[in-house]
Amino acid sequence: MDANRFSFLLLLLISTFLASANANITVYGVTGQQILGQTATNTAAAANYTGSAAYNPTVLNAPDIPTGDQAPAKQFTIQLQNGGTNGLSIIQEGSFLGFSIEMSVANQILGRNSSFIQVAFLNLMANLARRGGAVYVRVGGNTQDFAVLVDSLPDGKILEKDIEGSSNPTNTPPLKFTEDLLVMMRKISDFVNVRWYLGVPFNDTNWRLGIIERGEQILGDHLLGVQAANEPDLYAGHLHRNNTYGPNDYLGEMQSLISAIDADSKIQNPNCLIAPNLATGAWTPEMVWDTGFVDILSSSLAYLAVEHYPTDNCFAQFGSGTPRDGQTEFPNYLNHTSGQALVQPYLNSTAYAQSKGKKFLMMETNTASCGGFAGLSDSFGAALWVLDYSMQMAYGNFSGALLHVGGQNVFYNPFTPPPTNQSTFHQWTIGPVYYSTLILAESFGLSNQSQILDLGANSNNIYTPAYAIYENGNPVRVALFNYITDPSGASDYTVSIAVGGGQTGTANGTPGQVKVKYLLAPSVSEKSNITWAGQTFGDHFASDGRPMGTETIQTIPCDTSSNTCSIKVPAPGFALVFLTDDALVESGSGDATTTFPTTAYTKLGNTATVDPRVLATSNGDRGSGNLGSTSKGSASNGAMDNSWRGVMGLMSAVAMSGVVVVVLDLLVW
Known part of the structure; x- marks a missing residue:
């Protein structure tokens, strides 16, 4: 093939590809994972699947029709x-349902650093901001309690996990992070109206206040508040405090923290704390209120909050707790009493919060702690459940709720980026419960008077x-x-x-x-x-x-x-x-949503992808006589190399126009 003909055909193929900017990107025949356009037909547990939980193909049986x-x-x-x-409930905002991102995976979800922000994340947040006016996101969780702010990390990383130092039933690793994490969050807010909750480390009382200091300075008005302790009622059980640790001990530590904040001239807004953030495990909120907690600390409390899951799947994931079966649990989520039962224990506290002039938040929730259940947490039923549960919380006078987002090893994610080694040929996986956040934003709308x-x-x-x-x-x-x-x-x-x-x-x-x-x-x-x-x-x-x-x-x-x-x-x-x-x-319906183009590439080679339905009938996987290679440097000649360089300018121009571009290393036909 001469160089001119190759250039023409390559340009034609690229223009055809770019004409369909929403085309699916996948890879053919990934073991244990569903293929685009195909519906999984297996039921109950997918016993042979050994991949990441986020892509588990298990499909459960729907409950019988009630009679x-x-x-x-x-x-x-x-x-x-x-x-x-x-x-009627108190007045609610369209941003009622947001996200709680585990701090240890923030560099996967938000972006690699402040120079490389995840485009899909920006688009997902823009969808919600258009409908509800803003998106509230917490970066924290168990990992915030052990996080240490450092000046720099090797290879320009913004997060580093100490896997060997992991603890808790969820194997939570201590973290080191740099302030570039906060810079990245601020840049996200400059693109989309995302506002943030952070958490101050609480693993000991040698208070590390850098995240508050730099969070205020970098995020400014985009910082909503700082969580003080994550599920302190579980500290004794997780061996992070002695076995007599109780609500009065927590109050004493909060007073110590507040004294440290008041003495820190770099912190301009001491009225920033969110507490007590109970899991409602060993303690109830009333046990904390009875200590005088709110009256004593009122001037430092921005919000009152809890964290709660309807159940857990810790035994399956970590070998601790009670064994539970997703198929057996499934019907418990598929009725209105589920959300009512979850909200009822907090109605006294939401009323109490109003009497004290405070908003009451659900800082972290999802279908089940320890990652959820295969086939349940990633089902359409879960989407209905989250929507009903969220409306029940709003009706019960919560002022907001956050769906937890973990890494590849959980079933319940609203959204999951592809594994790092697949980011050049895979896009994101959007879980059914993301639809719930979208719909709730539309249901409550932009008026902030709902x-x-x-x-x-x-x-x-x-x-x-x-x-x-x-x-x-x-x-x-x-x-x-x-x-x-x-x-x-x-x-x-x-x-x-x-x-x-x-x-x-x-x-x-x-x-x-x-x-x-x-x-x-x-x-x-x-x-x-x-x-x-x-x-x-x-x-x-x-x-x-x-x-x-x-x-x-x-x-x-x-x-x-x-x-x-x-x-x-x-x-x-x-x-x-x-x-x-x-x-x-x-509700934002019909308005144009601002979306974001891909402006950087993690890899310029080996990025060719093919629709599996095409590949199944092509010479790529079903025939012989392949005409080339997708390995860098293989099966190339001068005509191809010159033609490739000739189209790079075109592709750069297309990228600048706002089209998502996939760079192809070599095209063979």
């Missing part, structure tokens, strides 16, 4: 009122809960759930929504039409075939953080004779009903 007294009615009515509705009401819908049936979202005393959105899996359609239900007592279309009555967006999947067990308003983030290794597909919003006319709007909710599924056009606009 008898538990079966929900297929038709019911929701009557809403304009003004005068009792039982109030939430659990409607006790369908005679309080646990499989068909519903919430109304009010602004300025009037209902603007309705959230409808269906936890049942029934492919026959027999368990779909239709709800008739009526507003006020006026006629359809009047200012105080039922609207003439409503807009509806659906979260859908074939089963609560589904892992990847999930859509929100027709858009998806795809399967494993398939996303750059932007939703794929065309957004679909249904317009449903209301019945002028009955003054009701009839909304069908599939089994399983979720529907968000917008009662006014303004409510749709305030």
